[in-house]
Amino acid sequence: MKRGFRELLIENSDSIVENWLEEISSLKTGNYTATISDELYESTNREFVNVIFTSIRNQGSSNEVEDFSEKIINLGWPLSYLTDGLQIFRRVSTEYLLSQSEQIDSNQFSMILSNVDEWVEPLIRQLVNEYSGSWENILSLQRVALQELSAPLIPVMEGITVMPLIGTIDTERAKLIMENLLEGTIKHNSEVVLIDITGVPVVDTMVAHHIIQAAEAVRLIGSTCILVGIRPEIAQTIVNLGIDLSNFPTQSSLKKGFTKALELTGREVIDLKTREADVEGIINSLKGE
Structure with a gap:
């Protein structure tokens, strides 16, 4: 100008x-x-x-x-x-x-x-x-x-990690899940990995295939993968599709899956009140003798 x-x-x-x-x-x-x-x-x-x-x-x-x-x-x-x-x-x-x-x-x-x-x-x-x-x-x-944020691996206890999945799983995200799962399993020295699909709305053949691949990859590096959060409708879909999930453990909820993970790592959940009552009973028994 x-x-x-x-x-x-x-x-x-x-x-x-x-x-x-x-x-x-x-x-x-x-x-x-x-x-x-x-x-x-x-x-x-x-x-x-x-x-x-x-x-x-x-x-x-x-x-x-x-x-x-x-x-x-x-x-x-x-x-x-x-x-x-x-x-x-x-x-x-x-x-x-x-x-x-x-x-x-x-x-x-x-x-x-x-x-x-x-x-x-x-x-x-x-x-x-x-x-x-x-x-x-x-x-x-x-x-x-x-x-x-789409595929986090969260260590919850020594040897046990959880990967909560939420939303639709496509091919690109499945690749990311696989990478994070393997890297995280090695990084945290995980003996058991829980894959929680509670937040996955639809499990079709492709999604199940990706999950099976991820579980198999975890098994190959010496860890165990447990699939949790299998709702009744998801279980029915898996059966109808003829998908074989027999090669790795499955549980209906994260709570049950975590209990199984503790079992696989040689631990268990103990009710302290019950344990205290048992100890008190033993002490009283010894006093009586």
Whole structure:
């Protein structure tokens, strides 16, 4: 943008900002921002227009653009908010510059449009690129977090770990389950691993196949895998599908599975009250002798 036009915009920023705020506020009713509070919408709009004028003054990119794009993503607002706002600013700025020109001819009109575009177009590209980059980065971080939470292996006692599974199991997640299961079993030196499928809504042939593969892999590294959380409808499905689960133990609940795991590791659950009563009985018997 030529210096004269830029200085004119900056010197009259109050009028341009007022017109811009009025037009962008008119978009709120009935569009993607309809549910946003008026206070948040107004404060964000003012921050947006400040970012625009900061870019004009700096004649290029600024950190404010990156920060504002990230803020819009965190608010959950779409990219169209940014592009709509810049298109409105393009129109408002052009109209203002035209209103300040004493003589309007085709050359003057073309010059104003060209100079406004020299600034607006780069800013649109920068905002879109920053928005897209921040969005991809956030998605990547979320994907990693979800993967870490989708197949956790939890050590509950020396030699015993639990892997609770929740939600649908697809091929990609099954691969992750296998990797976490084997790495965790070795890391925690697990003798018994409980795979809890209480939260798995459907167990079909593919899901059962993946679970059997995981259990077999655990067996090959010297540990025992117990499948727990088998509800009646899941048991019926497994039988109807003809799936063979006879090679590794199964239990209907995590409690029963944990009791079995204690048994396999040479331990048992003891009722302390009962044990105390038995000890007291032995002591009383010895006193009687």
